[in-house]
Amino acid sequence: MPDAEVLFYPCLFNAADCEQLFATLEAEIAWRQDSATIFGRHHLLPRLTAWYGDPGKTYRYSGISMEPLPWTPTLRQIKVAIETVAEVEFNSVLLNFYRHGQDSMGWHSDDEPELGPNPVIGSVSLGGCRRFLLRHKGNKSIPKVELNLTNGSLLLMQGPTQHFWQHHVPKTRRTVDPRINLTFRVIQ
Ligand SMILES: O=C(O)CCC(=O)C(=O)O
Numbered sequence: 001m002p003d004a005e006v007l008f009y010p011c012l013f014n015a016a017d018c019e020q021l022f023a024t025l026e027a028e029i030a031w032r033q034d035s036a037t038i039f040g041r042h043h044l045l046p047r048l049t050a051w052y053g054d055p056g057k058t059y060r061y062s063g064i065s066m067e068p069l070p071w072t073p074t075l076r077q078i079k080v081a082i083e084t085v086a087e088v089e090f091n092s093v094l095l096n097f098y099r100h101g102q103d104s105m106g107w108h109s110d111d112e113p114e115l116g117p118n119p120v121i122g123s124v125s126l127g128g129c130r131r132f133l134l135r136h137k138g139n140k141s142i143p144k145v146e147l148n149l150t151n152g153s154l155l156l157m158q159g160p161t162q163h164f165w166q167h168h169v170p171k172t173r174r175t176v177d178p179r180i181n182l183t184f185r186v187i188q
Pocket residue numbers: 094096105110123132149167169181183
């Protein structure tokens with residue numbers, strides 16, 4: 001991929017660990033359905049979300065401001081596991097719960113100013129496999145890149161990726177298992 005640094009580890013966690021991590025996170029995370037304000041109108045987000053991290057690492061996007069909840073042992077366990085691969089110390093994590101195929105994430109870049117100039121995003125997937133697409137923002141002749149974010153995988157996006165590329169998780173009419181995604185971040 002030009003103008004990007006994207007690394008994919010299909011099996012960071014084994015099947016037994018994935019099952020246990022999914023069940024714990026599904027039960028213990030304070031999932032909520034937020035609404036985003038677009039042109040002055042409120043829209044429920046098509047997924048559940050939660051924000052955990054070090055105290056004071058406030059996260060703002062689409063008119064939402066989230067104060068982090070404190071790390072749980074399970075979140076710390078996942079954080080430590082991916083930090084050895086990413087060689088970065090993350091201080092916060094945005095969690096997404098895709099309940100079914102109609103839950104999704106629209107095209108965006110993770111380029112909020114508080115993420116700094118070249119953010120490292122460590123994205124862990126648990127549960128149902130979903131398609132993940134990347135498209136170049138400037139040059140439409142560069143083909144889209146498609147990945148299947150499998151159970152137990154880690155996707156690292158770093159370097160200039162967020163400047164030049166957007167990504168999304170499309171809806172699907174297929175029957176898919178619920179999916180938990182954790183995007184670990186460094187808030188400046
Ligand atoms: O669910 C995913 O794989 C993508 C999540 C994402 O892009 C985000 O939280 O910024």
